Amino acid sequence: MRTQVAIIGAGPAGLLLSQLLHRQGIDSVVLESRDRAYVERRQRAGMLEQNTTDVLRDTGVGGRLDREGLVHHGLELRFGGAGHRVPITDLTGRTVTIYAQTEIVKDLVERRLADGGDVRFEAEVLAVDPAAPSVTFRQDGTEHVLECDYIAGCDGFHGVSRPAVPDVRTFSREYPFAWLGILADVPPSTDELIYAHHERGFALHSLRSPKVSRLYLQVAPDEDLGAWSDARIWDELAARFATGDGWELREGPITDRAITPMRSFVAEPMRHDRLFLAGDAAHIVPPTGAKGLNLAVADVTVLAEALTERYASGSETLLDGYSERCLRRVWRAEHFSYWMTTLLHTDPGATPFEHRLQRSHLDYVVSSQAAMTSLAENYAGLPLK
Ligand code: FAD
Ligand code: DHB
Numbered sequence: 001m002r003t004q005v006a007i008i009g010a011g012p013a014g015l016l017l018s019q020l021l022h023r024q025g026i027d028s029v030v031l032e033s034r035d036r037a038y039v040e041r042r043q044r045a046g047m048l049e050q051n052t053t054d055v056l057r058d059t060g061v062g063g064r065l066d067r068e069g070l071v072h073h074g075l076e077l078r079f080g081g082a083g084h085r086v087p088i089t090d091l092t093g094r095t096v097t098i099y100a101q102t103e104i105v106k107d108l109v110e111r112r113l114a115d116g117g118d119v120r121f122e123a124e125v126l127a128v129d130p131a132a133p134s135v136t137f138r139q140d141g142t143e144h145v146l147e148c149d150y151i152a153g154c155d156g157f158h159g160v161s162r163p164a165v166p167d168v169r170t171f172s173r174e175y176p177f178a179w180l181g182i183l184a185d186v187p188p189s190t191d192e193l194i195y196a197h198h199e200r201g202f203a204l205h206s207l208r209s210p211k212v213s214r215l216y217l218q219v220a221p222d223e224d225l226g227a228w229s230d231a232r233i234w235d236e237l238a239a240r241f242a243t244g245d246g247w248e249l250r251e252g253p254i255t256d257r258a259i260t261p262m263r264s265f266v267a268e269p270m271r272h273d274r275l276f277l278a279g280d281a282a283h284i285v286p287p288t289g290a291k292g293l294n295l296a297v298a299d300v301t302v303l304a305e306a307l308t309e310r311y312a313s314g315s316e317t318l319l320d321g322y323s324e325r326c327l328r329r330v331w332r333a334e335h336f337s338y339w340m341t342t343l344l345h346t347d348p349g350a351t352p353f354e355h356r357l358q359r360s361h362l363d364y365v366v367s368s369q370a371a372m373t374s375l376a377e378n379y380a381g382l383p384l385k
Contacts, residue, residue, distance in 0.1 A: 003029040003118070005307060006135045006148040008125045008161055010039055012101060013279030013296040014154030015108035018117060019059050020304035026311055029146055030117070031137050033124035036109065043183055043256050045101040046206055046214055047193070047290035049381030050094045052297045061107045069099035070207070072192055075379070077344075077366055079197040079359075081244045084366035091373045094380040098193075100208055101293055125155065128164040130275035149274065152303060154296075156280040157265070165272040175262040175286060175341060176348055177201070180217045180225070182233060186252025188213045189241075195288075195344055196240050197362060202288075202345040203240035205249075213252070216287075218345050223259055230254050262286040264338055266330060269323040276303055276322060283330050285337035288344060294381055295333050299326050301384060329382070336378040 005021055007014045010032035018028045032039060048056075053069065056062050073089035089095055112119050123139040134147045153161020162168060188207035196203045201218035208214050215237055219228075234251045241249055265284040270277045279296030302325055306318035343361060347354070365371045 001029075001144060002147045003027050004148060004311070005150050005152055006133070006146050007031070007152045007154055008128070008135060009153075009155035009159060009279075009281070010034075010105070010109070010119055010121070011154060011156055011279065011296070012104055012108070012293055013281075013300050014152065015105060015112060015119070016055070016059065016297060017152055017154060017278065017300040017304055018112055018119065019061065019108055020300060021307060022112070022115060022117060023059060024304070024308045024311070026307060028118070028152075029148075030112070030119040031123040031125050031135065031146070032119070032121050034121065036121045039121070040102060040106050040109065042105075043100075043102065043181065043258065045287075045290065045293040046098050046208060048097045048099055049294045050096065051381045051384045052294050053097050053099075055297055055301055055384075056104065056107075061104075061111050064103065064107055065097070065099050068103070068209070069097040070209075071095050071097050074192050076190070076192055076194045077197070077362065078194050078241065078243070079362050081242065083194070083243065083247075085192070086366075086372055086376055086379075088376045088380050091369075091376040092380045094377075096380055098207060104293075125160055128153070128161055128275060130164055130273040133274040150307065151275045152300075153275055153277045153281045154279050154300070157284055159281050161275060161277055161281050162267055164275055165267070165269070165277065168272075169268045171264075171266045171268070173264040173338070174221075175264075175345070176221060177218045177345055178221045178223060178262055179260045179287060180219045180223065180228060180233070181256075181258055181260060182215050182254050183208065183256040184213045184215065184252045184254050185211065186213050186250050187211055189248065189250045194241065195340075197344045197346070197358075198240040199346055200236070200240055203237055204288075205237075205241060213250075219259065220348075221261060225257060225259050228257070233257075260287065262341070264334055266327070266334060268327060270299075270326055271319075271323045276319075278303055278326075282326075283334070285333055286341045287337075288340040289333065289337035289379065291333040291337050295330060298329055298384060302326055332378070332382065340375075340379075
């Protein structure tokens with residue numbers, strides 16, 4: 001079995017790469033260990049930078065995004081019982097869009113299959129050979145070898161690609177908290193996202209549609225999900241979002257809940273021989289800055305451009321620059337995500353001095369046009385080129 005580009009993982013990175021390559025006449029096979037329903041239902045990201053929506057549209061999967069995506073022009077920082085709006089579009093000229101990762105994955109799978117693309121579910125990659133490029137995978141109980149020109153490791157943080165990069169250098173940071181995320185059948189209590197800092201911990205009010213809310217609570221890293229009844233979740237959210245002006249959090253049936261650990265992680269370089277890492281396989285950010293999916297899209301956009309040049313002209317110049325070009329953007333997002341996380345979460349180990357510094361920092365961000373613009377331009381996403 002042979003293809004031009006073997007893609008490991010049918011998350012947003014792998015699926016979008018396959019679609020970008022298809023548009024340039026380059027063949028690929030996508031191998032995904034889970035089944036289709038699982039990858040289409042896994043609740044994760046929701047906030048898309050304008051770069052990301054532009055790429056999805058240009059790639060022919062913007063139809064439902066344009067109909068159902070919710071375009072936002074600002075966000076709210078809430079602390080000390082009061083809200084402060086960050087007018088993203090006024091400050092940057094850019095918008096952000098709420099459209100769930102589950103929907104992007106569904107749109108991409110549908111498009112690839114409609115175009116005759118080879119996307120294989122329940123096909124687990126067992127081994128990667130970056131030198132004589134090939135991947136070994138198991139499907140229906142049988143092992144197969146897929147030979148190729150290049151391998152794209154889009155298999156997330158726990159995948160098999162990164163360990164195939166020898167001498168990889170890793171950088172990481174753990175945080176003393178995690179997020180408990182819920183999806184609830186209740187109209188959002190806000191039009192724009194609310195990032196709340198409270199002494200009991202951070203909370204985020206996001207949304208999925210005019211009828212579905214997505215909310216997150218800072219919890220301990222070893223938190224037991226079983227200890228959180230629906231009533232406890234709503235009470236805790238209400239306490240952290242409380243304002244002095246009568247604002248109320250609407251409650252409804254919780255349809256999904258999970259705890260996500262928080263970490264920062266970067267692997268360098270993002271390439272070895274014919275193997276290229278993209279998305280969470282190469283880097284993780286804490287979700288506060290909403291950068292993970294957007295970075296994955298940026299990586300595969302750069303990779304698709306480099307592979308296109310290679311097949312069109314034989315030149316490997318862009319492939320050779322892939323890791324460095326991606327890492328510049330990755331480190332900016334790493335810093336922003338770390339910054340947003342430490343700005344907004346309550347560190348259980350912080351001293352009273354550090355709490356005062358944090359409050360001063362928050363006051364500064366919402367009172368200085370320069371500081372707010374810096375937040376807005378990083379949040380909305382720096383241009384791809
Ligand atoms: P993944 O989505 O992890 O896909 C990797 C795929 O590879 C998986 O389907 C996996 O099953 C498959 N795989 C693994 N190993 C193998 C193997 N051996 N063989 C075959 N297949 C394999 N990002 C944002 O930009 N905005 C947000 O608002 C945001 N919010 C988030 C909220 C939460 C609660 C979480 C958890 C994340 C959030 N993120 C956000 C991050 C975002 O979800 C990830 O960065 C994104 O999923 C990365 O995509 P990916 O394709 O690189 O990896
Ligand atoms: C969502 C998640 C985030 O991490 C974020 O910063 C904003 C929105 C979401 O799931 O909607």
